[in-house]
Amino acid sequence: MSFPGILTRGEFATGLIVRSIRINGYYMLVESFDIHQQQEFKSAHYLQAGPGLSITNIGAKKFSGTLKCPLRLNYAGELDNALIELLNHAQNPVSTLTIDTNHMLSHFKLTAESEVADDNRLISMDSVIVKSLTISVADGGLASLDVDFEGMVDSRTDYIPVSPTLNIGRPISWGDCYIYRQESAMRTVTKFTLKITNTIETPVFLMPGNLAFASRDDQIQLLGISAVSWTGSFDEIVRTGADLNTFIHGGYKVEDYLTIELGPIKAEVPVTMYKKATMPLVSNLLKRSTEWEAIMAPELPLSPNGLFTIS
Amino acid sequence: MPINNDIFGVYKSVRVSGQQIVAKSVKRNRKMSTKVTNYLQATPKSRILDIAGTEDDITIEAPILIGGGSVVDGRNFVNEKVKEILRIDGNVPTLPVLSSAKYTIGESGASVSLTLKSDGDPRISSGFAITTDVITELDPLGAGGPSREAVFYDFRAQLGSRKYYIMSADISLDATTEEAYFLNPGTWDGTEENSYFNIGGVGFTAGKQFPFMGVSSITLSGGGKAAVMLTPAGEAAGLGLTSVDVTYQKAGETIYSGKVTNDTFLLEIATPGVGTGWTSLFQNLDLSRAVIDTANFSVSTGIMTMDFNFKCWISGI
Numbered sequence: 152m153s154f155p156g157i158l159t160r161g162e163f164a165t166g167l168i169v170r171s172i173r174i175n176g177y178y179m180l181v182e183s184f185d186i187h188q189q190q191e192f193k194s195a196h197y198l199q200a201g202p203g204l205s206i207t208n209i210g211a212k213k214f215s216g217t218l219k220c221p222l223r224l225n226y227a228g229e230l231d232n233a234l235i236e237l238l239n240h241a242q243n244p245v246s247t248l249t250i251d252t253n254h255m256l257s258h259f260k261l262t263a264e265s266e267v268a269d270d271n272r273l274i275s276m277d278s279v280i281v282k283s284l285t286i287s288v289a290d291g292g293l294a295s296l297d298v299d300f301e302g303m304v305d306s307r308t309d310y311i312p313v314s315p316t317l318n319i320g321r322p323i324s325w326g327d328c329y330i331y332r333q334e335s336a337m338r339t340v341t342k343f344t345l346k347i348t349n350t351i352e353t354p355v356f357l358m359p360g361n362l363a364f365a366s367r368d369d370q371i372q373l374l375g376i377s378a379v380s381w382t383g384s385f386d387e388i389v390r391t392g393a394d395l396n397t398f399i400h401g402g403y404k405v406e407d408y409l410t411i412e413l414g415p416i417k418a419e420v421p422v423t424m425y426k427k428a429t430m431p432l433v434s435n436l437l438k439r440s441t442e443w444e445a446i447m448a449p450e451l452p453l454s455p456n457g458l459f460t461i462s
Numbered sequence: 463m464p465i466n467n468d469i470f471g472v473y474k475s476v477r478v479s480g481q482q483i484v485a486k487s488v489k490r491n492r493k494m495s496t497k498v499t500n501y502l503q504a505t506p507k508s509r510i511l512d513i514a515g516t517e518d519d520i521t522i523e524a525p526i527l528i529g530g531g532s533v534v535d536g537r538n539f540v541n542e543k544v545k546e547i548l549r550i551d552g553n554v555p556t557l558p559v560l561s562s563a564k565y566t567i568g569e570s571g572a573s574v575s576l577t578l579k580s581d582g583d584p585r586i587s588s589g590f591a592i593t594t595d596v597i598t599e600l601d602p603l604g605a606g607g608p609s610r611e612a613v614f615y616d617f618r619a620q621l622g623s624r625k626y627y628i629m630s631a632d633i634s635l636d637a638t639t640e641e642a643y644f645l646n647p648g649t650w651d652g653t654e655e656n657s658y659f660n661i662g663g664v665g666f667t668a669g670k671q672f673p674f675m676g677v678s679s680i681t682l683s684g685g686g687k688a689a690v691m692l693t694p695a696g697e698a699a700g701l702g703l704t705s706v707d708v709t710y711q712k713a714g715e716t717i718y719s720g721k722v723t724n725d726t727f728l729l730e731i732a733t734p735g736v737g738t739g740w741t742s743l744f745q746n747l748d749l750s751r752a753v754i755d756t757a758n759f760s761v762s763t764g765i766m767t768m769d770f771n772f773k774c775w776i777s778g779i
Contacts, residue, residue: 193570195611197525198485200475200593205600206484206531208571208611263528263610264734354689354765355569357628360620360728364739367732369615377764 169313172218172233173251175240178316179233180223186216186250186276186300188257190369209263211355213371214276214302221322222286222294222413230415231320235461237298238416241284242458244349244376250276250300251310259307261369278305280374282351286413289342294323294413301351303370329412330385332404332423335397341438343385345411345418347458350378379452381420381445383411389430389437399441401427409443415462420445476522477591478578479546479556483539484531484597486523486573490590492582493517494671515643515671516582520558520590526565526572528616528732530599530606536574537565537731540635541745543578547637547677550746557581557589559675560637565684565743567619567729568630572612579639581672612731618740620728621686621754621772629767631729633684635744641673682749685771690759692766707757707770718751719772727752727774749774 171180190212199205223231240248256271279302288294331337353371387397402425409420423443430439451457467473476485495514503509524536532538543560545553558578565574580589602608619628646669667674709719719727727750730740742749756771 195486198474198476198488199600200473200596202472205597205602206525206527206609206611208613210570210613261615263615352765354629355614356626356689357567357614357631358618359628360618360625360730362618364732364734367615369613375765 169253169315171313171315173311173313174233175236175247175249176311177231177233177236178313179220179231179237180317181218181220183217183219184252184255186214186218186279187255188212188214189216190262209369211353211371212262212369213353214257214279214300214304215282216300218296218298218300220296220298222296222416223320223322224327224414225318225320228415230461234296237281237296238284238459238461239455241281241298241347241349242381243452243455244280244379245453246455248279248281248302250279250302251313253310253313257304259304261367263369272307273310274304275308275310276302276304277308278303278374280349280351280376281347282349284347285344286346287342287344288325288328288413291325293325294328301353301374303353303372303374323414323416327412327414330410332407332409334404334407337385337387337397339388339390340385341388343383343411345383346381348378348380348382349376349452350380351375352377381447381458382443384440384442387439387441389439394439398439399425399428401425403446417460417462418458419460420458422446471592473594474592475595475597477593477595478520478522478539478558479543479589481539481542482534482595482597482599483522483524483536484527484534484600485536486525488523488592489519489521491517491519491521494582513671515641515673518558518580518582519561520576520578520580522574522576522578524574524576526567526574526612526731527609528612529609530601530604531597531609532606532733534597534599536563536576537743540574540576544635544680544744544746547680548746555677557675559639559677560635561639562637563635565631565633565635567612567617567632569614572617579675581667581675583667583670583672616732617743618728618730618732619686620726621688621752621770624686624688624768624770625728627689627691629687629689631684631686633682633729633743636681636683637677638679638681640676640678642676643671643673644668680747680776682744682747682774682776683772685756685769688768688770690766690768707754707759707768709753709755717753718775719754726750727772748777751775751777 172184191210193208193210194204197206222234240246257274258271260270279300282299282301285297286294330340330343352375355372358367404423406421407423409423411418424446426442428439428441430437476483476488494516497512498508499510499512526537527535540563545551546555558580561577561579563574563576598604599606600609619631621628709717711717729743731743732739733741752772752774754770754772758769760767
């Protein structure tokens with residue numbers, strides 16, 4: 152077979168171009184996946200008898216990047232398992248998250264002392280954390296999911312090949328969404344976002360005194376989550392006379408139960424801190440924008456289902 | 463206008479005591495102590511200047527390098543100067559003499575801040591020179607290979623009983639220098655040459671304002687920052703309470719850090735192809751015995767850290 156591609160010899164990384172990924176072992180469709188092993192170079196010139204760059208400075212390496220995908224339902228109206236894993240990890244970031252792809256080659260050994268094309272492997276990204284996850288829906292469109300990651304390779308294990316396990320389905324759209332709270336049905340929301348932000352620290356340390364020379368590692372050495380916040384915003388079309396008792400003048404709303412539903416996904420915030428709503432006076436439709444952040448018990452993100460429940 | 467780099471001097475390198483050193487910046491400060499002295503002299507005009515000895519201080523910021531540049535970096539220069547002070551392998555002291563070397567080792571790089579002292583004698587030019595000499599060791603095709611700055615994965619450390627989660631280390635090697643001036647010797651016959659002496663391989667000048675310089679001691683001390691873990695088992699609860707953090711002494715004994723666990727003080731740099739691949743940052747000084755004398759524990763919403771200081775006995779060799 153000579154067409155449409157060369158299928159008669161091995162092409163380990165680019166063979167059949169399965170561009171989707173695997174999240175915690177589950178197949179997942181993505182629009183784009185831009186997560187790579189990255190390493191900072193901070194080279195400098197010294198008093199060295201010439202202007203040429205002679206001395207490099209090779210810093211720590213880690214995985215970082217972004218993923219964009221639709222929130223997809225199967226024919227039974229169920230969310231893809233990979234999405235469930237992703238949402239559950241985002242709200243409970245101390246849980247495990249592993250990503251496999253067929254194409255993201257990486258390198259485990261010390262960059263500074265390896266030949267640049269040696270020892271590349273498809274390694275499982277087995278220690279990854281969601282740095283931020285944003286769900287947004289606007290103006291009759293599809294619900295989109297944007298996720299930022301950071302991570303490292305914890306144990307050098309080969310990836311699990313990603314093979315499609317597709318069934319029919321469709322992305323969640325505007326018509327699948329509800330947003331409401333205790334005091335208001337919020338009938339005129341035209342746009343909303345929901346964002347999880349996990350503040351991550353990625354320290355490195357000097358090598359321990361008993362470490363063998365060959366065991367040195369230039370990866371970040373730990374991933375720590377020092378803060379979690381859940382925030383969002385919504386825009387409402389203001390209709391004459393309808394805003395008197397829905398205008399949010401800022402502050403806490405205890406037992407507010409701000410609820411956002413996207414098909415089988417339900418996000419519920421019992422206590423919400425609102426910023427003051429703003430509404431520019433313009434010649435076309437008046438839109439009132441309101442930003443919020445969730446107030447929660449400190450230990451809540453350490454357990455599953457603190458924000459999302461998925462039916 | 464033709465390209466003229468002379469005033470930028472980008473094609474310059476530093477040579478101190480005849481040895482090339484890759485540097486980030488260099489300062490040479492010379493001063494001749496001069497003050498106006500007024501006597502009962504019937505005029506407010508300055509008639510008498512009191513002119514004393516000279517001072518000549520050189521400070522160098524130099525990186526610590528891995529690869530070909532490792533033989534022309536800051537730590538190599540310090541090691542050579544310590545060899546001179548201790549007269550190892552027949553080395554004799556040359557000006558400028560090492561006054562202090564402060565090492566900074568962390569995530570993003572490692573460097574040495576050097577302070578040297580000389581006598582300010584303008585007749586001696588070999589002590590400090592800015593030249594256009596090429597530093598051949600930086601040629602990436604040379605025997606040592608490409609050069610890079612040493613970073614966190616190029617050091618292994620054990621500061622006291624801690625060898626894990628050490629984030630940074632700062633070390634000071636200080637040499638106490640003293641200066642002395644000599645009167646003209648009795649045999650002086652009026653010529654400058656006769657006031658220059660060479661005793662034991664060390665030259666000095668009598669009857670001039672350029673001092674004789676001596677090193678009377680070497681000390682090594684430093685500190686570090688280490689992350690502290692608080693696991694569900696609560697290991698951090700004992701912080702500050704045991705000799706793990708501060709090397710407390712016992713009556714009638716000398717306790718050094720790690721004595722209980724047979725661990726020693728260790729700060730080594732990666733040196734591929736030599737021994738185990740690790741060599742001491744201070745090649746001519748045995749620093750395996752130390753005490754931790756400060757432990758400052760700091761808790762914030764970020765990483766918990768312990769800042770600690772140590773002082774070393776210098777033994778061996």
